Amino acid sequence: MRDIADRLAAWNDAGTRYAVATVVAVRGSAPRPPGAALAVSADGEAAGSVSGGCVETAVYDLCREALATGRVLRETFGYSDDDAFAVGLTCGGTIEVWVRPGPVPGPALAPDGHAAVVWLLDGSIVVVRSDGHTGTTGRADVDRAVVAEARAMLGLGRTGQASVHCRDGVRTDAAETDTAETDAVEMFVHSHAPPPRLLVYGAIDHAAALARQGALLGYRVTVCDARPVFATRARFPDADEVIVDWPHRHLAAEAERGALDGRTVVCVLTHDPKFDVPLLRAALRLPVAYVGALGSRRTHRDRLARLRDAGLADRDLARLRAPIGLDLGARTPQETAVAIAAEFTAARHGGTALPLGQINGPIHHDRPAPAGAA
Template structure:
């Protein structure tokens, strides 16, 4: 939904009708996660994706039908081995899609566009209704106040945890509700204003992170040197991270990359980082630097449990040489850490290609 919110708002403002298809459940090696969305306008324009291409044509027609009838629909797609050209997922997975005629409430789309905390609670067919829920208010209704109360409470709990998924509401008539949570983009904190940091900032932005580059040296920490970063901060790294944690600006999705490989910067910084509930902490340096760093951190009082969280030397073994190749190696490691990947070649693994370990839909 995030990637199509601006287009939906434009259609709404121009009076153009549209329908939205949302993935509400997946199984096996489905290519998109729950929450992936595709929309089709009354003029036939399509934006977004629910399957990476496998069933887009069929979903397009479902959206056109919803525009014609004004009614929501629920459809499942899976692999068809009886006809290679049948509508289905060639990857062997399954997806369940709900198609609903618009408009999506503009206030909700605006909140998504502004990167605010908001959730959409879709009552799944044969039920009906769409609620937009924020931490302090909501709009929309299922048509029953008692059901609204339950749905809003459950949705707020999922929004607080950053979860997207389905819930069952047990009232007089049981309802299935799909909750689609949106939260600010995850943060990538890059410490050390070096050439490798510029490459890491660029790939972090490409992956959808809000990127901060921080260094205590103002001559190096300049926006001109890091155009891929959302912000460049001049401060002692450990002090900056401690202040960000104090104000609640880091969370379980935050990635910390320590590229200074200078003990006076990285040891105090890692003392802070390894005690925070962040997704990933990696530090650049040789193996000799790593062992020296571990000794310094132990002397500073960090326990083995905390030191075990440190990814160092940072990145996967890709044979990287250039800053750009090194950035790919670093990004591959923190993506694997966040998504529960093995970091092995897929040809050496078994089971589903797409992992169920899920962060907030971004």
């Protein structure tokens, strides 16, 4: 919804009535992720998209219906021989859409920092942050359950559907509740978090290509090297920041200030023991998503021996992706950057890294991204 927040805010300011359709679930090869939104104003103007064009007309009509009736609507669009061309979702996937008559409150349109926007089937909207929340469902016990669940999903960076059960003001495990005595509350949680971080250590030509690839994928990219002659903004224009510091010291400082999370990617390109051994010793003990190191197989064998001598156990070393990257036959720095990015992308989403033509099953993985994919 971020991409249409400005338009919705303008409609709010003008007093324009509108309805918003939000993708709350995706299965299979659907074109837009959960959180994609289409808004339609009372005068027929549309903003946003839920399917890249496939089911826009049908969802547009649902928005018009929600505006006319004032009701929250729920619809699923999927592929079948009967409805594929009638509806237009020919990509083979399924999307579930919730449609809510507006207005969307201001706090939901501008979540800053870590925030989760919670949409409920009754039309309520709650914005949850680590230090509190705005909005209400109208019941204090439901608010507590909704906020607790949303805060947990925000901590993981998860966007998707969830449900909570309340009994006598206490949240309970859905598997243990008597449905006759509980209220089941369905909701969609859209987590907003800062971009995931890509930390590239070693100011070499491969780092410049990897910084460009990381920026393309939406990462906040940091390039760090202890040599000021190489770690310059001119050499790394695609990085968000270029740091002159010893790599292990920089990583320790980032961990100390809480700037790393379960989405963070650490790529060690120095292939120099005085840099990469202390750096990897620290990185492999941090709860980050991916740690990879550049170098030949001979370099890697030597590196493993040095890391064992430095006190790392086999369980720590098993996390190290080295030689870094997938086997693409890469030779140039640009090709190597693609191979590295492909590997940490597969790790993030649970991909097999095999050719799609050689495997069966869904193209898109339903496993949620760790700690925040927004």
